[in-house]
Amino acid sequence: MAVRPILHYPDKRLRIPGKAVEAFDDELTALVDDMAETMYAAPGVGLAAPQIGVSLRLFVIDVATGPDEPSDLRVFVNPEIVERVGTVCYEEGCLSFPGIHEEVKRAERVAVRAQDAQGERFELEADGLLAIAIQHENDHLDGELMIDHLSLLRRRLVHRAMAKRFAKAAVS
Numbered sequence: 001m002a003v004r005p006i007l008h009y010p011d012k013r014l015r016i017p018g019k020a021v022e023a024f025d026d027e028l029t030a031l032v033d034d035m036a037e038t039m040y041a042a043p044g045v046g047l048a049a050p051q052i053g054v055s056l057r058l059f060v061i062d063v064a065t066g067p068d069e070p071s072d073l074r075v076f077v078n079p080e081i082v083e084r085v086g087t088v089c090y091e092e093g094c095l096s097f098p099g100i101h102e103e104v105k106r107a108e109r110v111a112v113r114a115q116d117a118q119g120e121r122f123e124l125e126a127d128g129l130l131a132i133a134i135q136h137e138n139d140h141l142d143g144e145l146m147i148d149h150l151s152l153l154r155r156r157l158v159h160r161a162m163a164k165r166f167a168k169a170a171v172s
């Protein structure tokens with residue numbers, strides 16, 4: 001297992017839609033392990049493969065809160081959100097937008113179909129933070145980012161802040 005570098009906006013690779021996972025093999029298992037380790041090290045509650053430069057339809061989520069709560073790692077391969085119910089605004093962060101937190105409107109509840117790391121199909125209904133995280137990470141698989149859900153003014157402000165940070169990091 002290894003912690004992989006996380007791509008930061010405005011890296012263009014974050015806009016590349018993920019391709020369907022076809023091989024459920026040792027390479028996929030290693031990728032899932034790396035993604036989980038990277039997410040926990042960041043720390044975050046979710047990480048999509050495109051965020052580490054791997055254009056596959058895969059994300060991991062663990063919404064366990066607090067150090068005393070057991071891990072609840074969930075792996076979603078080739079996910080498809082099949083139902084969205086209600087509306088909620090939630091303050092989201094993103095590992096590809098370090099230090100940025102914005103109110104984003106999402107569905108309150110979702111139903112998702114996916115496969116696990118072994119290729120077994122499953123369906124899940126989720127609400128609360130898990131529903132928000134599923135929608136957020138699924139967006140990454142389509143090349144859509146948190147910034148795309150903001151007003152034009154907020155989008156420009158976040159873009160400027162991240163572009164400035166990106167330019168500064170490139171100089172260092």
